[in-house]
Structure formats: C-alpha cells, structure tokens
Amino acid sequence: MKTLTCVVIGAGYAGIHAVKEVRKWFKDQAGKYPLRLVLIDKNAFHLRKVLMFRPAVTNEEIRIPLTKLFPDGVELVQAIVSSIRAEEKKLMYVNPSGVEQEMNYDVLVVAAGSVIRQPDPEQGGIPLTSLENAQKIRSKWLRNLELAAAEIEPGERDRLLQIAIAGAGISGMETAAELAYYARKDAERLGLDPQAVKIDLYNANERLFPDGPAKVGLRLEHILRDIGITTLHNKRVIKEENGVLWLSDGERRPAGLCIWTLGLQPNPRISAIGVPVTSEGYVQVDDSYRVADMPGVYSIGDCARITDPVSGHVDGKTCKEAIPQAARLAKIILADLEGHQAPVHESYMNLFCIGLGPDKGLTWVNKWGLDFVITGKLSWKIKKYTWDTASMLTTT
Numbered sequence: 001m002k003t004l005t006c007v008v009i010g011a012g013y014a015g016i017h018a019v020k021e022v023r024k025w026f027k028d029q030a031g032k033y034p035l036r037l038v039l040i041d042k043n044a045f046h047l048r049k050v051l052m053f054r055p056a057v058t059n060e061e062i063r064i065p066l067t068k069l070f071p072d073g074v075e076l077v078q079a080i081v082s083s084i085r086a087e088e089k090k091l092m093y094v095n096p097s098g099v100e101q102e103m104n105y106d107v108l109v110v111a112a113g114s115v116i117r118q119p120d121p122e123q124g125g126i127p128l129t130s131l132e133n134a135q136k137i138r139s140k141w142l143r144n145l146e147l148a149a150a151e152i153e154p155g156e157r158d159r160l161l162q163i164a165i166a167g168a169g170i171s172g173m174e175t176a177a178e179l180a181y182y183a184r185k186d187a188e189r190l191g192l193d194p195q196a197v198k199i200d201l202y203n204a205n206e207r208l209f210p211d212g213p214a215k216v217g218l219r220l221e222h223i224l225r226d227i228g229i230t231t232l233h234n235k236r237v238i239k240e241e242n243g244v245l246w247l248s249d250g251e252r253r254p255a256g257l258c259i260w261t262l263g264l265q266p267n268p269r270i271s272a273i274g275v276p277v278t279s280e281g282y283v284q285v286d287d288s289y290r291v292a293d294m295p296g297v298y299s300i301g302d303c304a305r306i307t308d309p310v311s312g313h314v315d316g317k318t319c320k321e322a323i324p325q326a327a328r329l330a331k332i333i334l335a336d337l338e339g340h341q342a343p344v345h346e347s348y349m350n351l352f353c354i355g356l357g358p359d360k361g362l363t364w365v366n367k368w369g370l371d372f373v374i375t376g377k378l379s380w381k382i383k384k385y386t387w388d389t390a391s392m393l394t395t396t
C-alpha cells in the first residue's frame, strides 16, 4: 500500500493545528492511507507570535521547540520552502546549510502565515516585528532607565522615561498595557518614580478598535487610561530621530523609546514559491481551501484569502480563524481522498479578546446582533486560555 505523504509548510498556529488535526483524522485510516506527516518551518520552533510583546517587557521565552509539540509521529524539517512544482507534486526547500533539496508530496498544506509590517529604517524607532527586535526594545528600555537614574537634568530624565507606541491596533494596545505594568516595575526597581514613566499610544484612526462598535473602543480607551496610558487619536508618527518624535500634524515630541506596531501584511515569500495569489498577495483558494490548478495543495491561516461562501465575509487574520480552518481542512483532505462531498468554509463568530496587562483584558462578542463585553480578570483568563490553546499548551 502506498504511503500518503502530507507536508505542512509553516509551524505557526495554522500549521501546528493542521498537523494535529490531520494526525487525528487519519489515525483510524492507517490501513487505507498509511501516513507520512512532514512539518517544514524555517525555524526549529513554533513562535508564539501573539505574545511578541512579552520579550519586549520581560525575559519570557516565546519559542516552543517543535520536538516538544510533536515528539513523535511527525517528521520535522527545518528549512525554507523555495518553490512548489505542482505538476510533479514536488517542493524545493533550502536547508540551514544553504543546500537545496526536494521532497515529493501527495497532499500539501501551505500555512506560511504573514509578516509584521515594518517602517522604513530611516523612520527610526524599533518595530516589534521579531523576537530579536522585541529583545532590542527591552535592552533599549533598560539602558534608558540606567541613564535616567543618573540624569540630573529633569527634562532629559522625563524624555528617557517617555515611551511612544506608534500603531494602536490590538497588538499596540496589548504592548502598551504590558509596558504600563512592567516598565513601571522596572523603574521602581531602579529607585525611579514609576509614575514618571509616560506611555503614549498613537492612533492614526479617530478611535480604537475599528473592528468593533465605538462604545467598545471607548471602553478600551478608558481601561488604558486607568492603567496610565494616554491614547492620541488622529495622530500618525512619521519618524523618530535623536529622541524626537515627528507627528503628521507637524508637532514634535520628545521620546526615549519609540516602538512601531503596524499590523500584519501578506508573507512576501508566498508568490515567490509559485502559488496563485490575489492582488493583495494572499493565496487564492476555493471554499474548501483548495489552491486552484494545484491538485492536492491547500492553504489556510494568515497567508490565504478565505471567504465565507454564504455571507461573502472574508476571514480575519487571527488564530481564532486559523485554528478552526485547520480542523476543517483535515476533514476536507480526507473527503477529497475518498471522493466525498467536502466541508466548506464557515466564518467564525465575531469575537475579539484583548489582553491588557496582568489580570486585565477585554472580550467582545457580537452574537444575534447583540454586543457582549467581559472585562477584568475573567477576560484575562479567557485570553490566557486562548493564547495557550493556540500554541497547543493545553489540551482541548
């Protein structure tokens, strides 16, 4: 009996859940479809991207070795996929030594995700785009604190303790909230007044949380204010230069640290590997995540443009979308192999859960046309649970 080789590209949230679900759904099919399951990622770890702000404020580890997530039953390959040759059902990849190799597949899942948008280097500041940059933010902040502790000129001391977050999406709000807690604790440790640490959140829009109702945006702003964060609307940061922030309205403000949190954009590698993409750069798939003209190739998660065939709603780029897509995909793959009618995509409920520092959060659900909001410790617990289940750290 021929072994079925299923290869998953990407060990982000979509990829690890795809592996887990394929394994689950094919467990009872070993007699019919002996499975070789391969997970390829450029790293040997799963990066808990949703916690990217944590290494910027503490020394928390946000990498989970893939060998820990999949100690057996999954072939783990550390490499960058460079191209897919759909006619031959082959993919090419470059291993960490730079050697190009090839692999045959029967089923291929492209879950190569998105990348975090970054400003031009001449715009200064530090973008929260990678683990390395998160660590740079932490080092710069600790250095600022040391300088502030030794500074006798009050204006310069205030500048060193002034943090600007450029970009007020969910990750901007979460980063600001974590800093409000940890940066003040750091200051206190160095004998500085924690209240001297000022955190400004710059929002290019006129309100927070454009994905939800205005009243929820306002509630978020109030919670942020209560923990010592000033939100500035309709203000775009143009650049940070020599400790001065240049704003779109011509204003200049002092800043000791400028952090960019500019949201996500399609993975630029996607079009290069040879899958069809939309004008925005997302993989073009049908209602069951199949990639056009590439038999056996599917795509889910941030890298794909996935639309609800009933409502026409385009899925967002968050874990709450990626994980149910992975669960549905495993059933689709099996149905396609069996020649059965495959499930089709359905949108996930309208829900956002935002962490606002230790023990604080806001969860918004829109159901039956009604808005439900949970705040405080319960919301924080929901958020922590979602972060952990997304990285398969709890059993579901």
Ligand SMILES: Cc1cc2nc3c(=O)[nH]c(=O)nc-3n(C[C@H](O)[C@H](O)[C@H](O)COP(=O)(O)OP(=O)(O)OC[C@H]3O[C@@H](n4cnc5c(N)ncnc54)[C@H](O)[C@@H]3O)c2cc1C
Binding pocket: 009, 010, 011, 012, 013, 014, 015, 040, 041, 042, 043, 046, 047, 049, 050, 051, 052, 053, 079, 080, 081, 082, 111, 112, 113, 114, 115, 116, 170, 171, 264, 267, 269, 300, 301, 302, 303, 317, 318, 319, 320, 321, 322, 353
């Ligand atoms: C700061 C931040 C906070 C966020 N907070 C939340 C949140 O609280 N809740 C939420 O639901 N969502 C949140 N998101 C969004 C969430 O992170 C994404 O929706 C999620 O990561 C999508 O998962 P994915 O598997 O599709 O892609 P990714 O997580 O981006 O994973 C893609 C993987 O593919 C690998 N890869 C890419 N190209 C190749 C290649 N050519 N060869 C080999 N490997 C490759 C990458 O190394 C990566 O491991 C946040 C995002 C950010 C940046």
